[in-house]
Amino acid sequence: MTARHDSRSIDLIGPVVLIGAAFGLAAATVKGRGRVVDDRLFKWFNSSLRRPGLDRFCKGITELGSLWASIGAATAMSLRGRRKQSADALAAAATTWVMGQVLKRVWRRVRPYDAGGPYRLLILKPSGASWPSSHPMVLSAFLTVAGRDLELGRAARLGLGAVACLVACSRVYLGVHYPADVAGGLLLGRAMGDGWSRTISPQLVR
Numbered sequence: 001m002t003a004r005h006d007s008r009s010i011d012l013i014g015p016v017v018l019i020g021a022a023f024g025l026a027a028a029t030v031k032g033r034g035r036v037v038d039d040r041l042f043k044w045f046n047s048s049l050r051r052p053g054l055d056r057f058c059k060g061i062t063e064l065g066s067l068w069a070s071i072g073a074a075t076a077m078s079l080r081g082r083r084k085q086s087a088d089a090l091a092a093a094a095t096t097w098v099m100g101q102v103l104k105r106v107w108r109r110v111r112p113y114d115a116g117g118p119y120r121l122l123i124l125k126p127s128g129a130s131w132p133s134s135h136p137m138v139l140s141a142f143l144t145v146a147g148r149d150l151e152l153g154r155a156a157r158l159g160l161g162a163v164a165c166l167v168a169c170s171r172v173y174l175g176v177h178y179p180a181d182v183a184g185g186l187l188l189g190r191a192m193g194d195g196w197s198r199t200i201s202p203q204l205v206r
Contacts, residue, residue: 011198018191022184026107026131029180041179042112045172046120055122058170062123065135065167067097070142077146085149088204092196093142096189100137103188104129112175121175133177133185136168140186144193149205164189 028034063069070093077086109131112119128134143160152160168182 012195015191015195018187018194022132022187022191025180025187026109026184029178034180038178038180039117042172043118045169045179046112046175047118049173050120054173058173059122061163061166062135062170062174064163065137065139065171067093067138070094070138073142073146077150082150084205085146088149088196088201089142089146091204092145092193092200093138095196096141096192097134097138099192100132100134100185100188101128103132104134107131109178109181112178119175123174123176126176130177131181131184132188133168133171133181135171135185136164136182137185137189137192139167140164140189141193141196144190145196145201148197149201 029038070090074086074090074093077083077089105128108129111125111130113121113125140161143157143164147157147160164186168186171177171182172179
């Protein structure tokens with residue numbers, strides 16, 4: 001019993017480090033030099049990179065990070081006979097979404113379009129505060145759990161991680177998040193996915 005408990009404690013070190021990094025980055029970009037760097041990166045992503053093709057691409061890919069997209073992916077998995085795996089990944093995504101909404105209410109970071117600086121807003125204004133970005137957070141958690149449940153190879157899981165990063169970048173490009181918001185979302189989503197896979201998944205997926 002003690003050995004199993006110690007093993008689980010060691011397994012959770014990674015997620016704890018990722019959570020610490022997310023909160024550290026958020027704190028570092030509240031004001032001072034960190035805020036200046038975050039603002040400059042936002043302006044570069046949001047304005048300097050502007051291209052009609054990128055506008056269409058980012059608008060098309062960004063909603064892959066919505067909870068509805070996770071529901072759709074879980075449904076597709078279930079229809080292919082992977083019901084336990086789909087339920088596990090969706091439960092992780094839904095829990096992550098709830099956690100994100102709570103953190104938004106605690107941190108209360110202002111969205112770029114409400115901060116008074118120059119910006120381009122390419123989609124409708126989402127509700128809630130800016131940090132952490134929910135889209136990459138939810139998608140990262142879902143893909144991490146699903147990838148492990150489905151026993152995907154390293155290359156496939158890296159590809160899925162790249163999709164989560166593209167969704168994160170799209171949120172900045174479209175004008176609804178700062179870079180620190182999406183980085184925090186990716187870190188927290190991966191932490192949630194890692195922790196869930198090591199503690200909850202073994203109970204749900206046999």
